Amino acid sequence: MFDTAGxxxxxxxxxxxxxxxxxxRLTGLRQKGSGKALLPRVRGVPEVVFLNTSGGLTSGDTLSYAVTLEGGARAVTTTQAAERAYRANAGPARVTVHHKVGPGGSLDWLPQETILFEAANLARETVIELAPDASCLLLEAVVLGRAAMGxxxxxxxFSDxxxxxxxxxxxxxxxxxxxSNILARGPRAAILGPARAFATLVLCAPGAEDAVAAARAALAEAGVEGAASGFDGKCVVRLLARDGWPLRRQILKLMDALRRGAAPPRVWQL
Structure with a gap:
């Protein structure tokens, strides 16, 4: 019974x-395996909070999240906690995010940060389909390890x-x-420099390029380097930080600027 040959x-x-x-009106809700969707009771725009009950990802794990908005629906979607990718010795964990926003709709996809631990292997693909007049705000934030734990x-x-x-x-x-090959090159400016936390926010909406001034004005968090640009219905913000905590504070300031003062999802509040 202790033979481990096979x-x-x-x-x-x-x-x-x-x-x-x-x-x-809620028209669909599907949950399977470790994937859950929570619908907290809030006033105004509905919130959807996704949750991975497995506690983290490693080789062979799969996770899929999807939101579909029709009839001019608006929604704010996020994750209950940071997603964690742990040591993987037998191939990648795979995450798929596929959202669809119909005519007149608006979606904020604001997941909390992904923490990548030593020897993690994660492949993630995010696709948001917009109708011609729909809009979205996309956030992806990544932290390499936990600085407070050394x-x-x-x-x-990591593929994203x-x-x-x-x-x-x-x-x-x-x-x-x-x-690993990129990390082995050291803190080069063309890669991440000394940063170990980084994020991208993309506002995609008619006239989104006009939000650049507000985004730049919000780039005021100490310890975070950021830049914003806008063109052709998009406002794109890039952030670098040495740790996830100042990055999180900066993201919240940008949420306030890009969402015109709308309160962040409850799970994001400091």
Missing amino acids: QSRMQRSHGEAAVAFDGA ETVETLQ HRTILRAGKPVFFEPFALN
């Missing part, structure tokens, strides 16, 4: 959660593809890769 396959975590709205990340495989489509045509496409 080692058994480790049990893996698989989760799916999907939510749909038509106007202010952790450093030297071995890593983000795409926003308007009427079926790409208006924002960003393939991002970070791996």
Whole structure:
């Protein structure tokens, strides 16, 4: 009974959660495995809080989140806590995010940060499909290890593809890769420099380029380097920080600026 010559396959975590709205009416809710969707009672724009009950991701795990908005629906979507990618010795964990926003709709996709631990292997793809007059705010934030615990990340495989489509045509496409070979080059300015936390926010809406001034004015958090640019219905903000805590504070300031003072999701409040 102790013969390990033919080692058994480790049990893996698989989760799916999907939510749909038509106007202010909830029309769909699907939950499977470790993927859950919580709908907190809030006034005004509905909130959807996604949750991975497995507690983290490693080799072979899969996770899928989806939101569909029709009938001019608006929604704010986030995650209950930071997603964690742990040591992976047998291939990547895979995360898929696929949101659809119909005519007149608006979606804020504001997940909390992803923490990548030593030897993590994570492949993630995010796609947001917009109708011609729909809008979205996309956030992705990543932290390499926990600075307060003295952790450093030297071995890593991370692939992160983000795409926003308007009427079926790409208006924002960003393939991002970070791996052990890149980290081994040291703190080069062309990579991350000394930063170990970074984020991208993309506002995609008619006239979004006009939000650049407000975004730049909000870049005031000590310990965070940031820049904002706008063009062709987009406002894009990039952030770098040595630790996740100042990055989080800066993101909240940008949420306030780009969402015109709307309160952040409850799980984001400091």
